[in-house]
Amino acid sequence: MKYRKKPVLVEAYQTKDPIDIETLEGTMHASPGDYIITGVNGEKYPCKPDIFEKTYEPIR
Numbered sequence: 001m002k003y004r005k006k007p008v009l010v011e012a013y014q015t016k017d018p019i020d021i022e023t024l025e026g027t028m029h030a031s032p033g034d035y036i037i038t039g040v041n042g043e044k045y046p047c048k049p050d051i052f053e054k055t056y057e058p059i060r
Contacts, residue, residue, distance in 0.1 A: 012037045
């Protein structure tokens with residue numbers, strides 16, 4: 001079976017500095033240029049720019 005990700009609105013920003021983020025899986029490191037995403041339940045996690053651009057598109 002194949003599945004498609006449901007359209008979900010998330011907030012995200014691109015970090016300029018290296019930071020550590022507390023996620024549901026523990027502490028994760030974000031490098032400059034990574035996106036920090038706030039998920040549907042308020043959880044935060046980093047995402048590499050190439051994956052972010054393949055997965056998300058801006059809304060207007």
